[in-house]
Structure formats: C-alpha cells, structure tokens
Amino acid sequence: MNDSELVRILSSIVLQSTPLAIAVCGETITERAGVVNLSLDGTMLLSAMVGFVAGLLSKSVWVGFLAAAGVGALFAFIIAFGSIRLRKDQFAVGFVLTLLGDELSAFLGQNYTRIPGQKVSHLGIPLLKDIPILGPMFFDHDLVVYFTFILVGVTWWWMFRTQHGLRLRSAGERPEAGFVRGINVNRLRYIYTLVGGSLVGIAGAAYSLDIKLGWSEGHTRGLGWIALAIVIFGGWSPIRGAFGALLFGASKALAAALQRRFPEESVVVFNATPWVLMIAVLLLVGSDATDRLIALVPRRFQSRLRQLLRVRPPGALGTLFIPGEAGGE
Amino acid sequence: MSLGRIARYLWPAVPVLIALVITGLLLVVFGVSPQAGFGAMLRGAFGDQSRVLSVTAFWVPLALASVGLVVSFTAGLWNIGVEGQIVIGAIAASWLALKFNFSGPLQIIFELLAAMIAGAIWAGVTAFLKTRGKVHEIFGGLALNNLAIIFTNYLISGPWQPPEGGTFRGTVPFPTKALLPLYGDSRLSPISVVMVIAAVVIVFLLLRGSYWGLKLKALGKNPSSAFLLGVSSERETILALMFCGALAGLGGAVRVTSWFDSLRQSISGGIGYLALLVVMLSAFRVLLIPFIAYFFSAVLNGSITLQLRTQLHSSLGGILTGVLVLMVLLFGELRQLKRFSEGRVSSRPDE
Known part of the structure; x- marks a missing residue:
C-alpha cells in the first residue's frame, strides 16, 4: 500500500x-x-x-x-x-x-x-x-x-x-x-x-x-x-x-x-463489526470495569483518562418536565 | 347517556378507524380501491380453512414472544432483544435436529428445551450487559439481534450448508421425527397452540398471585424503592429477561419445527419487533395478548395476499398495525387524556 x-x-x-x-x-x-x-x-x-x-x-x-x-x-x-x-x-x-x-x-x-x-x-x-x-x-x-x-x-x-x-x-x-x-x-x-x-x-x-x-x-x-x-x-x-x-x-x-x-472467512467478521463495536464502546464508557482499569494507571493521568473514557448523560434525559410539580412554584 | 359516556365506549374504535383511513388512502394513492384492497386482505387471512390455519400457525410464536415480553415489561425492561432470542432459539432447535438422534418423542422435547435454554441465555447476556456493564438493554438487545441473524447466515452458508451446495436459503429439511406433528397438510401444530395457552396461564398466575410477580411489579414501578424493600434489582432484571428469552426461544423452535422444516435465512423476520407492538397495544394485560396477536397475524398474512393480488408491497399491513399502535399510545386511555386537559391550566403558571 x-x-x-x-x-x-x-x-x-x-x-x-x-x-x-x-x-x-x-x-x-x-x-x-x-x-x-x-x-x-x-x-x-x-x-x-x-x-x-x-x-x-x-x-x-x-x-x-x-x-x-x-x-x-x-x-x-x-x-x-x-x-x-x-x-x-x-x-x-x-x-x-x-x-x-x-x-x-x-x-x-x-x-x-x-x-x-x-x-x-x-x-x-x-x-x-x-x-x-x-x-x-x-x-x-x-x-x-x-x-x-x-x-x-x-x-x-x-x-x-x-x-x-x-x-x-x-x-x-x-x-x-x-x-x-x-x-x-x-x-x-x-x-x-x-x-x-x-x-x-x-x-x-x-x-x-x-x-x-x-x-x-x-x-x-x-x-x-x-x-x-x-x-x-x-x-x-x-x-x-x-x-x-x-x-x-x-x-x-x-x-x-x-x-x-480474505473474502471467504471474513464476511461474518465484516457484518458483525458494527454490532460488536456497539457493545464494546458502550461497555467502555459505561461499565465500572473501566473505572477499575483507570485506577491501575499512574495517578496523574487518571483524571484525564477518566475524562476521555467516561461519559455522563444529561441529568433529566428522557424525563418529563411539568413546571407546577417540579419545584417551579 | 351522557356524551362523555358515549365517547368512552366508542373511544377504542377511533384508533382502528384512523389506521384504516390512512391505509385506505395509501391504497387509493397507489391505484387500488380500498374495498378491493381490504377485501383481498380479509380473504387472505380468513378466506378458507387453510388460510385460517396459516394465520394461526404464524400467531403461535408471535403470541409466545408477546407473553414473555409482558414479564420483562412488568419489570420495567425494554427487551428489544426478543427478536434475537427467537432467532437463537431456532438455531438451538436446529442444532439438535441436525446433529443429534434421540429416540422417539425425546427428540422434539429436547429441541424445544434447548431452544428455551438458548433464548434464556441470549437474554441473559443482555441482562448481564445491563446490570454489570451499564449497557442499556435496548442497545445490548439490538446488537445481539443482529449478531444472532449474522450467525444464522453464517451457519446456513457455512457449516450447515446443504451438501448439494449454494442456495444460501436454508439447511436441509429435518427428519420427520425432529418436527412437531402438524395438523393435516397445514403448517400448524396443535401442540404449539397448547404451548401458547399454557404460557398465558402461567404468566397470568405469576403476575397476579406470586411473590416473584410482586417483586417484578415493584421493580418496574419504582426501582429505587424496590431496592429499599429488599428486591434485588440485578437478580430480578436477569430473571425477568431470561424468562422472556425462554418463551421467545420456544417461539423460534416452533418456527423451525412447524412453520418451516429447516433453519432459514430470515427465520424470525421481525416477529420479535411485532411482539413489542402487540404488548404495547395490550397495555401489559396478558389475557389480551392472544387476541391482539391473532389480529396482527391476520393483518400480516392478509397483506401478503394483497401483494400477490395487486403487486402492492406487503408492508401495508405493517403500516396499518403501526399507525394503530401509535394512535393508541398517543391518544389512548380517555381518562388520561382528560387529566391532561385539566393539568394544562397548572402547567402554565406564568400566565
């Protein structure tokens, strides 16, 4: 190439x-x-x-x-x-x-x-x-x-x-x-x-x-x-x-x-890639195991690595907001 | 009789009417008169005995998966992975049918059991990804659906390919004793209807009268207070999903051992997604499931006849059911609608 x-x-x-x-x-x-x-x-x-x-x-x-x-x-x-x-x-x-x-x-x-x-x-x-x-x-x-x-x-x-x-x-x-x-x-x-x-x-x-x-x-x-x-x-x-x-x-x-x-063997791999990747990346950003892995690296890199790998959803994602009931008044 | 009461009685007919009007309009746009179109669908579903048997045979796995979904929905779980659980059940049953030889009725019994175990395990993976990996069951389930379908295609075009080679359509037909006994020359096995009835009764009793059912309800209504009451959300999540997976897997086994006689490329073809719609329409009442599932099965089988008669794409049936469920979701339950219009006053305190 x-x-x-x-x-x-x-x-x-x-x-x-x-x-x-x-x-x-x-x-x-x-x-x-x-x-x-x-x-x-x-x-x-x-x-x-x-x-x-x-x-x-x-x-x-x-x-x-x-x-x-x-x-x-x-x-x-x-x-x-x-x-x-x-x-x-x-x-x-x-x-x-x-x-x-x-x-x-x-x-x-x-x-x-x-x-x-x-x-x-x-x-x-x-x-x-x-x-x-x-x-x-x-x-x-x-x-x-x-x-x-x-x-x-x-x-x-x-x-x-x-x-x-x-x-x-x-x-x-x-x-x-x-x-x-x-x-x-x-x-x-x-x-x-x-x-x-x-x-x-x-x-x-x-x-x-x-x-x-x-x-x-x-x-x-x-x-x-x-x-x-x-x-x-x-x-x-x-x-x-x-x-x-x-x-x-x-x-x-x-x-x-x-x-x-490798046309014969890898068609499965090719088709499965997106879905394996989907599970893998969601595990990476969500699971507690990632936190445990981060704890293994030298301390001064930890916070940066956590920022890189971990995500947090918006606090009220997918919830209703009803002003009168939600502490608005 | 007051207007409100009349409205309450007539209300359930409104979504059905809207769905019929929209599909009727689509028929007109595509140059088919609604009478001819709906007539073809109706005859396709109930025109003669063989069609009724066909609708019933298609209904069995749909009803089994839907009944299973009532359990997982009760626990507040979105088991989109039900489609893959059907597929993996079909694969497990096919594995035993192709590779093993047990004596007499043990063969089919082991196939059905293997399918239930495989479906439960596949659902267990989704559950485990959720409880331990914080992967939402919608994404875990969806990925596993696609992986199950890719696995099927791999088996059909690879290790389980028929010896004469390359149609890529399916495996060799199973021996007769590996299939469910069929009624006449239909694709319906009377035993599979018994399975549906048994599943409905078991799930009804489970949710109505058992301690486990109570725990699932607690988990579904309010996970954090359920935790305070000592309900293990992890255990109950895994069990609820596995229960659903077992019933879905059984549905997959019914697909390969009666609807087909071999493992095929689109062995489920969306039955799992359809089951999710059935359950939404039932508002999680298990006794309604068989009837709604039967209606769905009739619409789908009818729309295949429609396609044969008029060359119109059979997705019209899916549009009809989809619009129906959407309307019921949005505007169903008159009472809730009413409460909303009262609530609107307080929702704008700034005015």
Missing part, C-alpha cells in the same frame, strides 16, 4: 462518515434538551426514501434535502408532542415510529427502487484541497461534507459558548433550575427536538443523494441505531460524537479491507 492509496482510503472514511456525523449531531442536540428521539432508524429510512424521490421528481438535490428535513421534523414533532403535551412514554412512541418509518419507506418507495437519481455534485475547495494529505482528506469532497464540518463546529459553539446553549443544556440537565430562571423549558424542548429531527432527516437524504446513492428497501437500516449509540459514546458532545462517527467509518473501512483480503 503506497501513500496515495492510504490518503484515498482516509478521504473515503471522512466522506462515508458524514451522514452518521450529521445524525449524531442532531440527536445530540435533542438529547441535550432532555428528549430521547428513539426513532432515528425509521426516520433515516423514510427521509432517505423521501429525499431521493423528491430529488428525482424536482431534479434538484436541495428540494430532496428539504423534503427529508421535513420528514425528520415531522417524526420529531410526534415524539415531542407525545411526550411533552400528551405525557406519553417517549421510548414507546419512538420505537413505534422506528418500525412505522421502515414500513412506510418500503411501501411508499416501492416504485423507486434501484433507479438512478440526483447526486450532490463534487466540489473541491481551491487551494485548500492542494494541501498534502489533509487537502484530499477534508477539502476535496462536496457541499454535504463541508456542511457537516460547519454543523459540528457551530453546534459545539452554540451549545457550550452561548447563552442559548446554556439554556438548551439546562433544559436537559436540570429543567427546574432553568425554569426558576425564567426559561420556558418545554418550548425549548420542542424547538431543539425539531431541529435535531430535521438534521436526522438531512442525514438520511445524505445517504440516498450522496454517500450511498439511490433507494432500495432497507437502504440505511441499522445505521440509526448506530447513530444513537455513538451519541452515548460521544458523551453528548457534537465534536466527540463526530469523532465517534469517524471512528466507526474507519473500523468499517478496515473490516472491508479485511474482507477483500
């Missing part, structure tokens, strides 16, 4: 990871506000299908992305409305939407499978793309990839460096404290659930219009669940989440390379 081949692989890992990074970013926003949108797998399937068909019919990828974002926002609205307004179990509603999105995508998209459609066009950034190694890796792609870079950065900045972000995090961390300071917690939860859901929709269309072109039944099946796990692995931070998506893309590329090398 020579240098240019390695660069080509790295570049494709960055490209392949972008839709997942968008979905992780969206769900991170939603969960930071305290709502769990469990429907990611179904949302992505349906939005990938709708995005592809809308793009095909309008001959514009942007209409496709817009339609997909609408699908994502609609599913997110059902979850927000169900949990905030109707006070129903958001996990149950999210799970039903997962299956419903899958079935709807199979039914509505049945006449559009395996046909050519629109594709986001390639757009290298002049000058930047000529930087050795980093250029082809990050700046010789298309607008979806650059959008992802900006999205991750802006989300991080919004979340951790602005007043709005402070309010967003208070809604998910300690809603009663935010409420006392005059924040309309449930309105914020509506807004951020819708924003997060739209991004998940865009991620679905990023597959069908760019990274994994076209539509077929079950086109992105499984990836929504992967994204949900990466949100946890990413410690509910958009940058760490994007890093997790990259890591996932890299391990998949590695498994694919292995499969080319």
Whole structure:
C-alpha cells in the first residue's frame, strides 16, 4: 500500500462518515434538551426514501434535502408532542415510529427502487484541497461534507459558548433550575427536538443523494441505531460524537479491507463489526470495569483518562418536565 | 347517556378507524380501491380453512414472544432483544435436529428445551450487559439481534450448508421425527397452540398471585424503592429477561419445527419487533395478548395476499398495525387524556 492509496482510503472514511456525523449531531442536540428521539432508524429510512424521490421528481438535490428535513421534523414533532403535551412514554412512541418509518419507506418507495437519481455534485475547495494529505482528506469532497464540518463546529459553539446553549443544556440537565430562571423549558424542548429531527432527516437524504446513492428497501437500516449509540459514546458532545462517527467509518473501512483480503472467512467478521463495536464502546464508557482499569494507571493521568473514557448523560434525559410539580412554584 | 359516556365506549374504535383511513388512502394513492384492497386482505387471512390455519400457525410464536415480553415489561425492561432470542432459539432447535438422534418423542422435547435454554441465555447476556456493564438493554438487545441473524447466515452458508451446495436459503429439511406433528397438510401444530395457552396461564398466575410477580411489579414501578424493600434489582432484571428469552426461544423452535422444516435465512423476520407492538397495544394485560396477536397475524398474512393480488408491497399491513399502535399510545386511555386537559391550566403558571 503506497501513500496515495492510504490518503484515498482516509478521504473515503471522512466522506462515508458524514451522514452518521450529521445524525449524531442532531440527536445530540435533542438529547441535550432532555428528549430521547428513539426513532432515528425509521426516520433515516423514510427521509432517505423521501429525499431521493423528491430529488428525482424536482431534479434538484436541495428540494430532496428539504423534503427529508421535513420528514425528520415531522417524526420529531410526534415524539415531542407525545411526550411533552400528551405525557406519553417517549421510548414507546419512538420505537413505534422506528418500525412505522421502515414500513412506510418500503411501501411508499416501492416504485423507486434501484433507479438512478440526483447526486450532490463534487466540489473541491481551491487551494485548500492542494494541501498534502489533509487537502484530499477534508477539502476535496462536496457541499454535504463541508456542511457537516460547519454543523459540528457551530453546534459545539452554540451549545457550550452561548447563552442559548446554556439554556438548551439546562433544559436537559436540570429543567427546574432553568425554569426558576425564567426559561420556558418545554418550548425549548420542542424547538431543539425539531431541529435535531430535521438534521436526522438531512442525514438520511445524505445517504440516498450522496454517500450511498439511490433507494432500495432497507437502504440505511441499522445505521440509526448506530447513530444513537455513538451519541452515548460521544458523551453528548457534537465534536466527540463526530469523532465517534469517524471512528466507526474507519473500523468499517478496515473490516472491508479485511474482507477483500480474505473474502471467504471474513464476511461474518465484516457484518458483525458494527454490532460488536456497539457493545464494546458502550461497555467502555459505561461499565465500572473501566473505572477499575483507570485506577491501575499512574495517578496523574487518571483524571484525564477518566475524562476521555467516561461519559455522563444529561441529568433529566428522557424525563418529563411539568413546571407546577417540579419545584417551579 | 351522557356524551362523555358515549365517547368512552366508542373511544377504542377511533384508533382502528384512523389506521384504516390512512391505509385506505395509501391504497387509493397507489391505484387500488380500498374495498378491493381490504377485501383481498380479509380473504387472505380468513378466506378458507387453510388460510385460517396459516394465520394461526404464524400467531403461535408471535403470541409466545408477546407473553414473555409482558414479564420483562412488568419489570420495567425494554427487551428489544426478543427478536434475537427467537432467532437463537431456532438455531438451538436446529442444532439438535441436525446433529443429534434421540429416540422417539425425546427428540422434539429436547429441541424445544434447548431452544428455551438458548433464548434464556441470549437474554441473559443482555441482562448481564445491563446490570454489570451499564449497557442499556435496548442497545445490548439490538446488537445481539443482529449478531444472532449474522450467525444464522453464517451457519446456513457455512457449516450447515446443504451438501448439494449454494442456495444460501436454508439447511436441509429435518427428519420427520425432529418436527412437531402438524395438523393435516397445514403448517400448524396443535401442540404449539397448547404451548401458547399454557404460557398465558402461567404468566397470568405469576403476575397476579406470586411473590416473584410482586417483586417484578415493584421493580418496574419504582426501582429505587424496590431496592429499599429488599428486591434485588440485578437478580430480578436477569430473571425477568431470561424468562422472556425462554418463551421467545420456544417461539423460534416452533418456527423451525412447524412453520418451516429447516433453519432459514430470515427465520424470525421481525416477529420479535411485532411482539413489542402487540404488548404495547395490550397495555401489559396478558389475557389480551392472544387476541391482539391473532389480529396482527391476520393483518400480516392478509397483506401478503394483497401483494400477490395487486403487486402492492406487503408492508401495508405493517403500516396499518403501526399507525394503530401509535394512535393508541398517543391518544389512548380517555381518562388520561382528560387529566391532561385539566393539568394544562397548572402547567402554565406564568400566565
């Protein structure tokens, strides 16, 4: 393997990871506000299908992305409305939407499978793309990839460096404290659930219009669940989440390379990789065994290592906030 | 009769109507008249005796898995891994059917037992990941579902591949004595219906009258106070999931020994996920499970006939059940809806 081949692989890992990074970013926003949108797998399937068909019919990828974002926002609205307004179990509603999105995508998209459609066009950034190694890796792609870079950065900045972000995090961390300071917690939860859901929709269309072109039944099946796990692995931070998506893309590329090398034996390994990885990383960030391992390293590295490996969910994640009852008055 | 009372009696019909209207609209959009579409579905489910038997045969594993899920849901656990527990049960039963030879009825009895043990162990892994590894059972279960399916495909295309080779569809058919005795030339085994009835009765009594049932309820309602009462959340979590896994595994065995006669690629094909919907619709009342599961089985079998007749994708049945469950989840229980509209006043203290 020579240098240019390695660069080509790295570049494709960055490209392949972008839709997942968008979905992780969206769900991170939603969960930071305290709502769990469990429907990611179904949302992505349906939005990938709708995005592809809308793009095909309008001959514009942007209409496709817009339609997909609408699908994502609609599913997110059902979850927000169900949990905030109707006070129903958001996990149950999210799970039903997962299956419903899958079935709807199979039914509505049945006449559009395996046909050519629109594709986001390639757009290298002049000058930047000529930087050795980093250029082809990050700046010789298309607008979806650059959008992802900006999205991750802006989300991080919004979340951790602005007043709005402070309010967003208070809604998910300690809603009663935010409420006392005059924040309309449930309105914020509506807004951020819708924003997060739209991004998940865009991620679905990023597959069908760019990274994994076209539509077929079950086109992105499984990836929504992967994204949900990466949100946890990413410690509910958009940058760490994007890093997790990259890591996932890299391990998949590695498994694919292995499969080319040993085609007979390794198809099992290739297919099993994402799911073994899912369990492994969740064990790493969650289990007590990690704490015991950290205790073995020299003391001065311990706190940094703990910060690196351990995560803590937002305090009020997945719970209802009813102002009158939650110490608001 | 007051308007409220009428509304209360008619209320359960509303989600069904909404689901029918939405699927009817989809039929119209795709150029099939609703009468023809729903007619094909109805005939596909109940048109003649063989279809009724087919619906019943499909119903058995669905009902078994759903009954098991009532136990794990009672303990407050989201056993999404039920799909994989069905698959692993099917694999275990197939293993005995293909590789062992016991005399007479022992063969099938051991197959069923092996399937239950395998399902329980597979669920136990999810439980252990949760209690010891802090991996939420949704993620642990989901990963194990996919691993079970990948394992099936590996077995079919590798070690258990039929000697004539490469169809990748399934193993060789099991010998007759390794299969459940079937009714006529249907795919239904009367014994498997007895299993469902037994499972319903056992779980009903367990949750209604046993100390263990009480502990599970305590755990499901409020884990921290259950802990104070001396309920070991770890033990009860593991046992509840393993109980569900055993019933799901039994369902998997029924799939390979009566619905099919061999281990196939999509041996469960989503029965576990369907079972989760059944249980949500039942609001965890085990006596309702057989009826709801039967309705689901009829819709699914009907939508396969719909696909044969009209070329429309059979996912329409899944859309019908999905919309139905969504509507019941969101707007079900009139009383709760009412309490909410009273609560709305106090939820805006700033106005």
